[in-house]
Amino acid sequence: MDILIDYWPLFRDGFLTTIELFLLAGVASLVFGVILAMLRVSPVPVFRATGTLYVTVVRNTPLTLVFLFFVFAYPYLEILELSFFTAAVVALTVYTSAFICEVVRSGINTVPLGQAEAARALGLTFGQSLSQIILPQAMRSVVPPLVSTLIALLKNTTIAAGFSVSEAGRIRSVLSDDGENQLVGLAWVALGFIVIVMILTLVQRTLEKRWSVAR
Amino acid sequence: MSNILFDAPGPRARVRHRLLAVLGGLVLAGIVAFVGWRFYDSGQFTARKWEWIQYKVIQEDLIAAVVATLQAFALGAVLALLFGAVFAAGRLSDHKPLRMVSGFVVELFRAVPLLILIFLFYYGLPTLGLKMSPYMAVVLGLMLYNGSVLAEVFRAGILALPRGQSEAAYALGMRKTQVMVLILLPQALRSMMPTIISQLVVLLKDTALGFLITYEELLRFAQRIGGEGQFSRPFVPTALVVAAIYIGLCLLLTWLATYLQKRERRSKKHIELENGGAKAQQLVLTADAGGGGGGV
Numbered sequence: 001m002d003i004l005i006d007y008w009p010l011f012r013d014g015f016l017t018t019i020e021l022f023l024l025a026g027v028a029s030l031v032f033g034v035i036l037a038m039l040r041v042s043p044v045p046v047f048r049a050t051g052t053l054y055v056t057v058v059r060n061t062p063l064t065l066v067f068l069f070f071v072f073a074y075p076y077l078e079i080l081e082l083s084f085f086t087a088a089v090v091a092l093t094v095y096t097s098a099f100i101c102e103v104v105r106s107g108i109n110t111v112p113l114g115q116a117e118a119a120r121a122l123g124l125t126f127g128q129s130l131s132q133i134i135l136p137q138a139m140r141s142v143v144p145p146l147v148s149t150l151i152a153l154l155k156n157t158t159i160a161a162g163f164s165v166s167e168a169g170r171i172r173s174v175l176s177d178d179g180e181n182q183l184v185g186l187a188w189v190a191l192g193f194i195v196i197v198m199i200l201t202l203v204q205r206t207l208e209k210r211w212s213v214a215r
Numbered sequence: 216m217s218n219i220l221f222d223a224p225g226p227r228a229r230v231r232h233r234l235l236a237v238l239g240g241l242v243l244a245g246i247v248a249f250v251g252w253r254f255y256d257s258g259q260f261t262a263r264k265w266e267w268i269q270y271k272v273i274q275e276d277l278i279a280a281v282v283a284t285l286q287a288f289a290l291g292a293v294l295a296l297l298f299g300a301v302f303a304a305g306r307l308s309d310h311k312p313l314r315m316v317s318g319f320v321v322e323l324f325r326a327v328p329l330l331i332l333i334f335l336f337y338y339g340l341p342t343l344g345l346k347m348s349p350y351m352a353v354v355l356g357l358m359l360y361n362g363s364v365l366a367e368v369f370r371a372g373i374l375a376l377p378r379g380q381s382e383a384a385y386a387l388g389m390r391k392t393q394v395m396v397l398i399l400l401p402q403a404l405r406s407m408m409p410t411i412i413s414q415l416v417v418l419l420k421d422t423a424l425g426f427l428i429t430y431e432e433l434l435r436f437a438q439r440i441g442g443e444g445q446f447s448r449p450f451v452p453t454a455l456v457v458a459a460i461y462i463g464l465c466l467l468l469t470w471l472a473t474y475l476q477k478r479e480r481r482s483k484k485h486i487e488l489e490n491g492g493a494k495a496q497q498l499v500l501t502a503d504a505g506g507g508g509g510g511v
Contacts, residue, residue, distance in 0.1 A: 043221045043228075046236045050243060060416070060465035061458055062423030068434055069458070072441060073450040077253045126221050155328035162330075162427035172334055183339035190327045190335065197326045 003175070003184050010174055015192055017167040021085070021157045025092035026150050032093060033100025034135070040105050043126060051101065058098035063156055066091045071163045088160035096153045103149055107142035108134055140211045147204035151197055158193075168192060254451070264449040267440055268456070280436035281460060287350060287422040287432065291357030292415050298362025303369035309391065317366075324363040330424055332356040337428045349430035353422060361418045368410055372403035405479060412472035416465050423461070433457050 004011060040051035058066075070087040082090065111134050119129035139146075161169025168189055175185040224232055254260060267273050305317025324332070333356035336347050347355075376399055384394040404411075426434035437457040441450035 043224065044232050044235045044239060046239045046243070050239070056466075057462060060420070060462040060469070062420040062434075062461060064423040064426050064434055065437075065454070065458055065461060068426070068437065069454045072438065073454040076257055076259070076448070076451050077250075078257050079253055120222065155330075158328040158330040159424070159427070169328070169330055169334070172338055176338065181342050183335070183342045186331060186335045186339045190331050193328055193331065194323070194326045 003180055004188050007171070007175065007180075007185075010171055011168075011188065011192070014166065014168040014171045014189075015196075017085075017165065018154070018157050018169075019196075021088060021092065021160060021165070021167060022150075022154045024089045025096060025157070026153055028089065028093040029096035029100050029153065032097040034104055036097055036101035037104035037108065038130060040101060041108055041130070055098045055101055058095060059102075061095075063091070063095045063159055064162070066095050067159055067163050070094075084160075084164040088157075088163060088165045092153060092156060092160070095156070096149065099149050099152070100146065103142050103145045104135075104138060106145075107138035110141050111137045143207045143211055144204055147200060147207070151200050151204075154196060154200065155193065257451075258447075259451045263447050264452050267443065267446040267449055267453075273440060276436060276440075277456075280431065280433045283350075283430070284419075284422050284425075284432040285464075287353050287357070287425060287430070288415075288419045291354045291361065291418055291422065294354065294358035295362040295365055295418060296411075298358050299365025299369055302362065302366035303373070304395065306366065306370050307373060307395075321363045321366050324359045325367075327360075329356055329360045329421055330427065332359055333424055333428060349425060349428045352428055353425040353430050356424070357418055357421055361414060361421070364417075365411065365414055368407055368414060369403065372407035372410075373399050375406075376402055405482075408479065409472040409476040412468055412475065416468045416472075419465060419468065420461070433460060 036051050036054060039047045040055070042048055042051075067088070070082065070091045071084065074082070074087070115133055115137065116129060119133040124133065157167060158169035161167055161173075171189055172182055172186055176182050258264065302317045302321050305313050306321065308314050308317070333352050336355050337349060337352035340347050373395075380398055380402065381394050384398040389397070422432060423434050425432050426438070429435070434457065437450075437453040440446070441453040442448060
């Protein structure tokens with residue numbers, strides 16, 4: 001308990017950075033993931049192939065490697081300079097969007113055939129039927145796995161600590177510099193994550209109840 | 216490929232699709248060309264940046280790094296499977312305390328980030344006088360986290376078997392243990408095999424976390440060679456090579472899963488699962504992203 005009180009600003013700032021990372025990367029990967037999912041169900045083969053290639057490559061690459069690339073290798077390409085924090089957001093977005101894409105795509109498959117057929121019978125184009133008929137229903141049915149993916153994202157933000165972002169995973173190294181008990185410090189960090197995950201799980205249940213589609 | 220979203224295209228749609236394909240192709244080619252140009256312009260394709268791969272010592276190091284990754288994967292996988300089996304059995308037990316304890320453990324380790332678990336072993340335990348090698352810390356972390364996910368997968372698999380299986384076994388006078396070991400487990404394992412292997416792919420990817428606690432695996436290798444001034448810091452080439460190795464290994468495992476799935480479907484012993492199969496798959500999909508949450 002002493003460590004938590006003595007180092008309260010450190011813990012607070014660490015977790016705030018974690019949450020900031022989580023929110024930024026979460027929104028970005030939701031947007032990017034839905035776009036990818038739209039590519040993957042598009043009638044144009046080139047778009048489908050692009051989506052599939054992206055998802056296959058990213059899903060089979062460890063997140064740590066994505067981080068390593070954006071922090072160490074990317075600067076050598078001299079495109080746009082990224083701060084450590086931005087690099088972390090980009091790496092997390094690149095990685096998580098592939099999973100969001102898969103979740104959304106599996107949601108699209110759960111929408112009954114009749115919905116798409118009715119939309120087409122009304123003369124809606126592919127874009128219209130996807131954005132106004134299919135996706136809204138698909139998003140509702142994938143709320144639980146979507147939130148699980150976001151929980152995964154939250155846990156993955158800890159990896160940023162290994163790449164010079166001072167977030168919750170980094171608390172340990174500060175404690176270690178001060179010669180404090182790292183076991184206790186890490187236990188508090190773990191507890192912090194458990195609490196946030198529990199809150200997200202609650203959100204998940206509430207949304208699931210409110211938004212679930214009766215079929 | 217037909218899809219629920221569009222009809223087979225007519226003549227006008229075909230023209231439109233071709234137009235879009237050309238446009239999309241151009242945009243893609245533009246992106247690829249830009250990245251390629253950046254690679255070229257910043258000198259990533261110069262021979263000097265790729266020279267390192269010719270040195271025998273470095274080749275041996277690379278092999279050693281792959282072996283280190285596979286070592287962590289192998290031991291982690293075996294332990295995680297065992298952990299998963301034990302705690303799945305615990306969660307399905309008839310005794311309430313046992314059920315509650317296993318449920319708590321499984322949910323706990325699913326909710327804590329894997330990296331924090333590994334840190335706990337590597338940096339935390341020495342304060343209790345228990346010195347951990349990076350290898351052991353990685354393996355233990357992988358065991359606890361992936362074992363917990365696997366426990367849920369096993370449980371979903373066993374629960375998804377038709378009730379008739381266990382009822383028939385009980386009717387023959389078998390005990391609970393016999394029913395579990397002789398009847399339910401083999402069938403659940405068969406039907407869950409592809410899902411289990413997908414989780415092992417996750418485990419393989421997670422070995423990369425060892426990088427952050429100085430375990431000498433593939434990423435460490437990439438960073439070490441990438442930082443060598445002697446080869447003019449080939450960070451980009453080494454990252455590409457290591458990524459290719461990871462993707463190759465993972466695809467190999469994924470291919471094995473698909474093969475087993477196909478064989479399973481053709482097999483006479485195939486058993487139609489109730490909706491638990493889909494649930495387990497979902498579990499792994501979210502675990503793949505880095506682990507689902509836990510509602511303790």
